[in-house]
Amino acid sequence: MTIREIAERINAVVYADPDRLDEDLTGAFGSDMMSDVLAFAENRDVLLTGLLNPQIVRTAHMLDMQCIIIVRGKTATPEIKTLAAQNDIVLMETQMTMYEASGRLYEGGLGR
Amino acid sequence: MTGDALHFHYDVDGNNFTSAGEASVQVKRTLRQMGYHPDLIRRISVAMYEGEINMVIHAKGGDADVYVTPDCITVILKDVGPGIKDINLAMQEGYSTAPDNIRSLGFGAGMGLPNMKRYSDELKIDSVVGVGTTIEMKFKSA
Ligand SMILES: Nc1ncnc2c1ncn2[C@@H]1O[C@H](COP(=O)(O)OP(=O)(O)O)[C@@H](O)[C@H]1O
Ligand SMILES: [Mg+2]
Numbered sequence: 643m644t645i646r647e648i649a650e651r652i653n654a655v656v657y658a659d660p661d662r663l664d665e666d667l668t669g670a671f672g673s674d675m676m677s678d679v680l681a682f683a684e685n686r687d688v689l690l691t692g693l694l695n696p697q698i699v700r701t702a703h704m705l706d707m708q709c710i711i712i713v714r715g716k717t718a719t720p721e722i723k724t725l726a727a728q729n730d731i732v733l734m735e736t737q738m739t740m741y742e743a744s745g746r747l748y749e750g751g752l753g754r
Numbered sequence: 755m756t757g758d759a760l761h762f763h764y765d766v767d768g769n770n771f772t773s774a775g776e777a778s779v780q781v782k783r784t785l786r787q788m789g790y791h792p793d794l795i796r797r798i799s800v801a802m803y804e805g806e807i808n809m810v811i812h813a814k815g816g817d818a819d820v821y822v823t824p825d826c827i828t829v830i831l832k833d834v835g836p837g838i839k840d841i842n843l844a845m846q847e848g849y850s851t852a853p854d855n856i857r858s859l860g861f862g863a864g865m866g867l868p869n870m871k872r873y874s875d876e877l878k879i880d881s882v883v884g885v886g887t888t889i890e891m892k893f894k895s896a
Pocket of ligand 1: 677808809812813833835836837838844845849850851852861862863864865866867868887
């Protein structure tokens, strides 16, 4: 699913290089526990999380993930935005819960 | 470790959760520049990141050293923290002594040491209660 389509399906605000919007991403994992992400999310491009600290970006970066979706209407801190930009990680913010955002993306074919 | 190994050293600040992981980020960048396979780099960086986080949340930071030889990458994490009383127990998935405030930061699921074992080719833990912990991980690159 392209970055553009992911953002549309979950009504997300996107922080990304516009050149990347048609890039195709595969696989996703959702959790607020970074330890679980590190254990279970290998080879998936998208991280859905409600956690807001810089370690979400480092965790995604360590796993070579391409995109972080912050759920439940939270706003990325400036520090998170800077770190994500530095590491070429696309950042999104959605008002949806993790359950709803995951459901919509799964229904659309992401990770299926 | 002697001989022709390339050596990289990092200080891991135990008083700063925000900066935890910076050594692993740098190692990842260095290994990429050296042209290693992305899958190998991912295994090394995830395992080292878990260990680095552990040094920050369970000990008071420490030293991270990475040695690169033609056929192996070795990561050594050394701290002078409280030590691990029962290593077999600590290795079990889900076992954690992390307090709730650590869990609210996204860590303390008790998956770190099991992850380090899974992602490395060899894991050695040397720990003495009241003295500290040294963890050595080896990753074969050839
Ligand atoms: N560097 C360390 N110093 C002291 N204790 C440690 C260290 N690393 C791990 N431990 C102990 O081992 C347990 C399990 O570690 P780990 O699997 O990484 O889980 P977690 O970090 O989520 O608690 C920790 O809860 C802690 O009691
Ligand atoms: Mg841990």
